[in-house]
Structure formats: structure tokens, C-alpha cells
Amino acid sequence: MKITFRQIDAFRTVVSTGTVTEAATVLGISQPAVSRLISDLEAEVGFQLFQRSSRILVPTEEARLLVGEVRQAISGMEHIKQAAAAIARFGHARLTLVTTPTFSTHLVPELIERFAAVRPEAMARMEIEANDDTVEWLVSQNFDFGITSNEPMNPSFDSLVLNNEDVYCVLPKGHHLSGRALVHAHDLANESFISYISTSRFRFEIDRFFAAKGVERRMQYETRTTDAICRLVAHGLGVAVVGSSESYLKSIPGCIALPFAAPLSFRSVLFWSKQRAFSAVANDFLEIAQKSISAN
Structure with missing residues (x-):
């Protein structure tokens, strides 16, 4: 089977535009050329790609399956082009960082901002x-x-604890517990509870704590980030136990953050592989992260 990029490009464009005429305009070639490319592709794949409905070409079920693969492949090619352009522009000055959602809206953007000041190129x-x-x-x-809420157990990683925050109970304004100085687990019995997603290790620690106390909650909502949890709380959908700084929680309108009585803490941990040599920009980022600890 010999499928060419021109055939694939014509196929994708006809699916998007619905007609050979418009596809020819987009591609900058003649209508017969587009039709020939589609016919050649049908001959290669061994099935019909389109059915005519009035003036519109409707993709067959087989074509719909194929175009999904085509779009994924073209997306991969676009990523390669972007990566090549980035390498040409920045050389080896490239930092890669992966984080869980909890830190994607607050901590990581702040670190990248500090990094950009040191390494603007x-x-x-x-x-x-x-x-x-x-x-x-x-x-x-x-x-x-990587940045997560736990230090990795794998000995091939090294790590740095960036923050070790207290745990707070977040309530909507006007909640009957809002006058408390300290919230206990039993205070939240049968409350509608907003949790981190089930794959979160911190969620596991919270659930284990409530189970040990024998406290039942109504587990109605879950989401990925502390910010999203607090927004749901602010809309009156329930209460939550989160790990964050008190100042950050107080900045979210509609919420009240009160200390929660539990032997829990919420860490943000930066870690890296000891098996791979650091680049110059990675060294710079680590220094920035270390300085952020002393600044806190």
C-alpha cells in the first residue's frame, strides 16, 4: 500500500469542506486533481471514502474512522515542526516540567515567571x-x-520540598461552621463534600483520616485542583479539606478557610532523575526553586 501525503491532505480537506470545489480552492489545485487524489486513495485503502448527497460529499463510516487517525498523525507532525522551530531558535536552552493539576494554576507559573527573568531566551x-x-x-x-504532593519513593529520584502547607477546611460564606476557630472531622459528618480526584494521593490521606474517625461524608463532587475545589465551595455546593496557604485561600471570594484538626500537611515537592545529567537551564531552575524556599 502506497499512500502519499498529497492524497491524505486532499482527503482531510474534502472532509473539512464537504465539496471538491472548496477543497480545490483551499489546496490551490484543480478540481480534477482533487478528485483524482481521492480516487487514488480509495484504490489504495480498498474502500469508498465518500457518498454524494446533493452537492455535498458525505464521509462514509470507514472514512470517519480514517480521518480521526489522519488528524492525530498531522497533529503529531505539527508538534514535530514546532519542536524543530524551538530547537532552531533556542538551541539547548529548553526546560521541561511536568506537574499534577493542583500546582498548575499557582505554584508552577510563579516558578516559571522567576525562571523567565533569569533565562529570557x-x-x-x-x-x-x-x-x-x-x-x-x-x-x-x-x-x-516533576512537581507533586509527595516525595517519590524511587531511589533514582532526588527531591526538594518547596512548601509544607497546613490543611484547612474550606466553607462557603454563611455556613453554620464559619464561626469556629477550629474544625474537626466530626463537624463535617453528612456534609456534602468536595474532594480532589480519586487518583490524588492527598485525597487518599484525607479519606483515610475520615475513615479512621468513623465519619461519613456525602461524597458528591470531585475535581483536580485546589482552586477548582474552592470555586465549587464558593458556589455553595459543599465543604472541602484542602492543602494550601491561608493567604491564597483567603484570596478566593465566597470562601472561608478555617484550620482543620488533623495530623496532615500538604507538600509541594520538586523532584528530578539522578540518572540524567542536568542542563544549564535545569541548574538555573533548581537554584530558583531553592531560593523560593528561603523567600517563603
Whole structure:
């Protein structure tokens, strides 16, 4: 089977535009040329790609399956082009960082901002992954740093604790517990509870604490970030237990953050692989992270 890029490009464009005429205009070639490319592709794949409905070409079910693969492949090519352009522009001055969602809206952007002040010519890439295990795997493969809420157990990693925050109970304004100086687990019995997603290790620690206390909550909502949890609380959907700085929680309108009585803390941990040599920009980023600890 010999499929050419021109055939694929014509196929994708006809799917998008719905007609050979418009596809020819987009591609800058003649209508017969587009039709010939589609016919040649059908001959190669061995099935019909389009059915005519009035003046519109409707993709067959097989074509719909194929175009999904085509779009994914073209997206991969676009990523390669962007990476090549970045390498040409920045050379090896490239930092890669992967984090869980909790730190993607607050901590990591602040670190990247400080990094940009030191390395304005460098490219920085931040990826967001749902759970700690995936973050650790990506750092073991090719990322410079990872940030999660736990120190990795794998001895091939080294780590730095950036923050060790207290745990707070977040309530909507006007909640009957809002006058308390300290909230206990039993105060939240049968309350509608907003949690971190189930793959979060911190969520596991919170759930284990409530289970040990024998306190039942109504587990109605869950989301990925502290910010999103607090926004749901502010809309009156429930209460939550989160790890964050008190000043940050107080900045979110509609919420009240009260100390929560539990032997829990919420860490932000930067870690990296000891198996891979540091680049110059990675060294700079680590120094920035170390300075951020003393600044806090």
C-alpha cells in the first residue's frame, strides 16, 4: 500500500469542506486533481471514502474512522515542526516540567515567571498530568523536573520540598461552621463534600483520616485542583479539606478557610532523575526553586 501525503491532505480537506470545489480552492489545485487524489486513495485503502448527497460529499463510516487517525498523525507532525522551530531558535536552552493539576494554576507559573527573568531566551514547557505516578514516569523518561504532593519513593529520584502547607477546611460564606476557630472531622459528618480526584494521593490521606474517625461524608463532587475545589465551595455546593496557604485561600471570594484538626500537611515537592545529567537551564531552575524556599 502506497499512500502519499498529497492524497491524505486532499482527503482531510474534502472532509473539512464537504465539496471538491472548496477543497480545490483551499489546496490551490484543480478540481480534477482533487478528485483524482481521492480516487487514488480509495484504490489504495480498498474502500469508498465518500457518498454524494446533493452537492455535498458525505464521509462514509470507514472514512470517519480514517480521518480521526489522519488528524492525530498531522497533529503529531505539527508538534514535530514546532519542536524543530524551538530547537532552531533556542538551541539547548529548553526546560521541561511536568506537574499534577493542583500546582498548575499557582505554584508552577510563579516558578516559571522567576525562571523567565533569569533565562529570557529559554523555552519552558509545562505538562499537566492527572496523578503522581504518571508524573514520576515522565520524569524518569525525559522531563527535567516533576512537581507533586509527595516525595517519590524511587531511589533514582532526588527531591526538594518547596512548601509544607497546613490543611484547612474550606466553607462557603454563611455556613453554620464559619464561626469556629477550629474544625474537626466530626463537624463535617453528612456534609456534602468536595474532594480532589480519586487518583490524588492527598485525597487518599484525607479519606483515610475520615475513615479512621468513623465519619461519613456525602461524597458528591470531585475535581483536580485546589482552586477548582474552592470555586465549587464558593458556589455553595459543599465543604472541602484542602492543602494550601491561608493567604491564597483567603484570596478566593465566597470562601472561608478555617484550620482543620488533623495530623496532615500538604507538600509541594520538586523532584528530578539522578540518572540524567542536568542542563544549564535545569541548574538555573533548581537554584530558583531553592531560593523560593528561603523567600517563603
